[in-house]
Amino acid sequence: MEALSILFGAGFTVAVAIALGGLLLGQTCREWPARFVCGAALLSTSVFLLAAAHLAYTGVFVVFGAVVLGAGWGRRKFRLPILPKLPLHHRILIFFFILYFILYFFSAMAPESSPDGVTYHLGFVARYFREHGFHRITWNFYASLSEGMEMLFLFAFAFGRHSAASMVHFAFLVALAWQMFLYGKREGFPVAGACGALLVFASPVVGIDATSAYNDVAVASIAFTLFYLLHEELSPRILIAIGLIAGFGYAVKYTAWPGVLYAVGVILWRTRRVRAVASVGLAAALVIAPWTARNWIWFQNPVAPFYNKYFPNPYVTVAFEESYRKDLRMYDLTSRTQIPLAVTTSGSLGGLLGPIFLLAPVALLALRRRPGRQLLLAAAVFGCSYFSNISPRFLIAPLPFISLAMALALSSVLPLLLAVVVVHGVISWPAYIPKYSSPYGWHLTKVPYREALRLKNVDEYLSSHVFDYGVEQMLECSTAPGSTVFTYRPIPEAYTSRRILVNYESAANQIDGQIVQQAYNPEQMPTWRLRFAFARQPLQAIRVTQTNTSGDLWNINELRIFDGARELARNPAWRLTARPYPWTIQDAFDNSLVTFWRCGETAQPGQFVEVDFHRQEIADAVLIEAAPNQSGIRLKLDGRQLDGRWITLSAAPVISEAAPVLGLRRAAITELRRRGVDYILSFGDEGETRDLRAHPDLWGIRLVAQFKETKLFQLP
Amino acid sequence: MPESFPPPAQRASLEAPGGLAHFAAMSDPDAAAYLVKGFREKNDGSWRWAVEHPVMRFYLPALSQAKFTMAFVLPGQTFRLTGPVTLTFSINGRVLDRARYEKPGEQQYTHQVPPEFLKPQAINIVAIEPDKVAAPHPGERLSFLLIRAGFTE
Numbered sequence: 050m051e052a053l054s055i056l057f058g059a060g061f062t063v064a065v066a067i068a069l070g071g072l073l074l075g076q077t078c079r080e081w082p083a084r085f086v087c088g089a090a091l092l093s094t095s096v097f098l099l100a101a102a103h104l105a106y107t108g109v110f111v112v113f114g115a116v117v118l119g120a121g122w123g124r125r126k127f128r129l130p131i132l133p134k135l136p137l138h139h140r141i142l143i144f145f146f147i148l149y150f151i152l153y154f155f156s157a158m159a160p161e162s163s164p165d166g167v168t169y170h171l172g173f174v175a176r177y178f179r180e181h182g183f184h185r186i187t188w189n190f191y192a193s194l195s196e197g198m199e200m201l202f203l204f205a206f207a208f209g210r211h212s213a214a215s216m217v218h219f220a221f222l223v224a225l226a227w228q229m230f231l232y233g234k235r236e237g238f239p240v241a242g243a244c245g246a247l248l249v250f251a252s253p254v255v256g257i258d259a260t261s262a263y264n265d266v267a268v269a270s271i272a273f274t275l276f277y278l279l280h281e282e283l284s285p286r287i288l289i290a291i292g293l294i295a296g297f298g299y300a301v302k303y304t305a306w307p308g309v310l311y312a313v314g315v316i317l318w319r320t321r322r323v324r325a326v327a328s329v330g331l332a333a334a335l336v337i338a339p340w341t342a343r344n345w346i347w348f349q350n351p352v353a354p355f356y357n358k359y360f361p362n363p364y365v366t367v368a369f370e371e372s373y374r375k376d377l378r379m380y381d382l383t384s385r386t387q388i389p390l391a392v393t394t395s396g397s398l399g400g401l402l403g404p405i406f407l408l409a410p411v412a413l414l415a416l417r418r419r420p421g422r423q424l425l426l427a428a429a430v431f432g433c434s435y436f437s438n439i440s441p442r443f444l445i446a447p448l449p450f451i452s453l454a455m456a457l458a459l460s461s462v463l464p465l466l467l468a469v470v471v472v473h474g475v476i477s478w479p480a481y482i483p484k485y486s487s488p489y490g491w492h493l494t495k496v497p498y499r500e501a502l503r504l505k506n507v508d509e510y511l512s513s514h515v516f517d518y519g520v521e522q523m524l525e526c527s528t529a530p531g532s533t534v535f536t537y538r539p540i541p542e543a544y545t546s547r548r549i550l551v552n553y554e555s556a557a558n559q560i561d562g563q564i565v566q567q568a569y570n571p572e573q574m575p576t577w578r579l580r581f582a583f584a585r586q587p588l589q590a591i592r593v594t595q596t597n598t599s600g601d602l603w604n605i606n607e608l609r610i611f612d613g614a615r616e617l618a619r620n621p622a623w624r625l626t627a628r629p630y631p632w633t634i635q636d637a638f639d640n641s642l643v644t645f646w647r648c649g650e651t652a653q654p655g656q657f658v659e660v661d662f663h664r665q666e667i668a669d670a671v672l673i674e675a676a677p678n679q680s681g682i683r684l685k686l687d688g689r690q691l692d693g694r695w696i697t698l699s700a701a702p703v704i705s706e707a708a709p710v711l712g713l714r715r716a717a718i719t720e721l722r723r724r725g726v727d728y729i730l731s732f733g734d735e736g737e738t739r740d741l742r743a744h745p746d747l748w749g750i751r752l753v754a755q756f757k758e759t760k761l762f763q764l765p
Numbered sequence: 766m767p768e769s770f771p772p773p774a775q776r777a778s779l780e781a782p783g784g785l786a787h788f789a790a791m792s793d794p795d796a797a798a799y800l801v802k803g804f805r806e807k808n809d810g811s812w813r814w815a816v817e818h819p820v821m822r823f824y825l826p827a828l829s830q831a832k833f834t835m836a837f838v839l840p841g842q843t844f845r846l847t848g849p850v851t852l853t854f855s856i857n858g859r860v861l862d863r864a865r866y867e868k869p870g871e872q873q874y875t876h877q878v879p880p881e882f883l884k885p886q887a888i889n890i891v892a893i894e895p896d897k898v899a900a901p902h903p904g905e906r907l908s909f910l911l912i913r914a915g916f917t918e
Contacts (some may be wrong), residue, residue: 361766503878617771626769634770641776661769708788708915710779712826746829 058209293330599681733758
């Protein structure tokens with residue numbers, strides 16, 4: 050029954066998408082892959098609107114889908130092509146396609162176990178379904194990525210849950226491969242088209258990605274459909290479809306943004322008509338706008354979670370974004386010259402394209418022919434953002450174009466082309482991959498037909514395929530519905546209904562994590578005392594300015610102002626501000642050593658914290674209480690005198706060390722509780738929570754559940 | 766982006782009310798407040814001479830666990846006169862520990878304190894009794910140089 054619901058969920062979603070695409074394209078394009086991708090753009094946008102209206106119910110999806118299918122039924126003119134009697138080489142190719150199709154079909158249908166699928170892609174989908182629509186999720190920056198694919202997942206999830214979503218993604222791979230073949234046929238090189246399609250279809254990273262609740266293969270399919278339609282006859286319907294698909298690329302994954310410029314550029318080149326360009330642009334905007342509007346309204350950043358320097362917001366700091374981007378640009382590599390081998394053969398960057406793609410430079414030989422130039426231009430367009438994340442997944446979008454160009458280049462020596470494709474088909478099979486890739490490479494391992502048909506225990510499968518699977522079940526059993534759990538490590542959120550705060554996934558979570566760290570880690574305890582002394586005088590305001598450049602994050606637990614031995618009481622008339630990251634500046638003035646303000650950017654000259662008294666205050670010292678893990682900062686103190694002039698009161702503070710305050714651990718827990726955290730997860734091999742495990746009594750927390758080495762502590 | 770914020774509601778301080786805390790460094794301007802007796806009055810920078818029967822006091826909040834810790838120096842000049850020294854640590858009149866020091870130089874003493882030795886949310890008295898003191902000059906009794914002492918978790 051579960052298997053049937055999965056198949057229905059995926060099949061219904063694909064059918065509705067194809068029907069929508071058919072309604073839009075009419076007779077201008079009969080190929081089902083183009084209709085599917087175009088309809089997916091419309092379906093995704095429709096689901097967005099339903100989710101925004103909190104109408105994400107199974108019944109609503111049924112009615113919506115039935116209406117679309119009913120409307121599309123009379124126009125169902127497309128048909129699967131009838132293949133003529135095929136020569137031997139075609140049969141060989143078809144053999145491989147069938148072989149991999151079986152592998153992928155059952156892999157997609159098996160319980161969803163991909164790292165990103167079970168944490169956030171489907172974690173959000175499950176939440177949206179539970180809550181029947183969107184709610185603002187500020188505690189996880191992944192929620193601010195465009196979620197065009199997740200909208201399709203949501204539609205399928207309503208019927209077939211997690212695996213139905215994965216199967217929808219797999220449908221994009223089938224559409225892609227078919228469309229590549231159709232393109233080759235249209236351009237007069239069907240064998241090269243089929244070979245190019247198989248190069249993509251059998252690629253290990255494409256296989257595992259397409260059978261997971263990811264979006265990279267969908268982007269490739271969208272990119273190729275866009276390319277395909279851009280070289281069709283340009284009717285008004287096709288122009289709208291081109292715009293929708295270009296926009297859909299952005300809606301599915303930001304990295305597909307060049308597709309919009311590409312579409313507009315090609316249309317302008319081909320038609321020289323502003324009106325045609327406007328049609329494309331408006332249609333693209335229709336699909337893009339919901340996501341940018343959502344992000345602007347909810348996260349103060351239309352392109353959240355990126356470009357936070359230009360769209361400052363309290364949810365993602367510039368410092369985090371910079372370090373995140375830096376990580377993605379190189380991972381663990383020491384040189385970019387290591388990339389080709391890593392992405393094709395070793396799989397050390399997460400997945401592998403297949404060693405055959407070391408031959409990718411032969412694609413340049415296709416430049417001799419017009420389709421080759423068009424393909425390589427498209428590859429450049431959809432590959433231009435690759436170096437922002439060097440994972441092989443980010444090469445999937447340009448891969449169809451490169452594969453076709455490779456096949457085109459080699460097609461003049463057909464046996465060679467076939468040999469290349471057959472070798473690729475053989476060595477990409479799961480059983481052979483471990484012979485040349487790294488042992489922990491991300492790829493499929495077998496045909497999981499028992500798991501797919503639910504003949505084998507799902508939990509058993511997930512336990513062996515999902516890191517930390519079982520923790521989420523512990524949360525379901527041991528915490529009350531609606532509970533909030535803080536963790537330093539992501540867990541399979543798609544399988545729990547609890548609110549999970551992962552340390553790195555938002556600025557607020559990072560503060561939660563830091564509150565724990567500074568309660569016991571001497572490096573991070575607020576023991577630093579920076580005292581500015583100056584001549585006693587009346588002042589209107591004071592400003593502490595950071596003057597150095599370093600990688601440290603300036604932070605202040607408390608800023609106190611003194612007149613002799615007397616600390617000035619914080620008057621309600623005072624106004625506090627900070628640049629950058631003003632949002633938590635009040636935490637430096639709340640008389641609590643547990644809370645703190647942290648500058649959202651690494652130390653740069655000119656950053657400041659200011660107190661405007663809005664009255665006259667007499668003072669002779671300013672004391673900053675902070676953690677010592679910011680040795681790279683340099684501070685000076687300025688004051689605004691009664692005549693409005695700013696003068697430097699002290700060029701540098703006197704720095705001393707205070708004893709750690711007693712009771713910091715309990716105070717930290719009290720603060721976390723105040724911030725809405727109910728539980729903390731602690732993994733056995735985790736340094737950040739080692740002290741909690743060792744001294745739960747000092748923290749005042751209670752062990753309520755344990756799964757293997759993972760402990761769940763309840764806050765009082 | 767918000768321009769400015771008013772001061773928030775003030776939280777209860779983790780520090781002890783009224784001055785005394787759980788820890789004192791001799792470099793602190795108010796270090797004398799922690800010294801009950803047995804220390805030279807003059808403050809020589811970041812340390813103080815303990816003489817005979819030194820006693821200190823600290824305010825402690827409610828704690829489930831605490832350690833007493835003390836950083837001090839046995840100077841070579843006095844050690845030559847006394848030889849190895851044994852310090853007896855008592856808290857609120859109950860003997861906590863006896864520690865013997867065989868060599869001169871900077872020392873770090875840390876010892877877990879049984880909860881029943883402590884008075885929560887009150888002043889706690891710590892006596893550090895040396896078994897011998899040096900008398901480099903007539904009438905002068907010197908034991909060790911105290912740098913900092915107090916309670917940690």
